[in-house]
Amino acid sequence: MSTQITITLPDEVYRRAERFARLANRDVADVLADTLYLSIPAVSPEVTDLEPISTLSDEQVLALTDLQMEPDQDSELSELLDRQQAGLLTEDERQTLQVLMQIYQESLLRKATALSEAVKRGLIEPLQS
Structure with missing residues (x-):
């Protein structure tokens, strides 16, 4: 089963995908779909059931x-x-290991999102570069 969507890509991204598709003798849409499939990691059902960080209390975010x-x-x-x-x-x-x-x-993603939310709320100072 597939879901059809329409997206707007920067011209350079589309040109890169188009050149790659031509080189691989494939359809641009297939190249983009495969790229998305391979680049977006699977998320376990338990994580998708967690409450969004933006709705948590300051204490929970911290x-x-x-x-x-x-x-x-x-x-x-x-x-x-190490064994790998x-x-x-x-x-x-x-x-x-995969699990x-x-x-x-x-x-790590949840922690990073919490750090971003904590900075946005002024609960912690942003890192200085």
């Missing part, structure tokens, strides 16, 4: 700015990443 993986998950993730780098992962470990990476990425 708590999320310190969000971290559970220590046992973090330790297992580090161990599995060494080329020693089993298929079961590969699946576990832990999903948790890590979703938590």
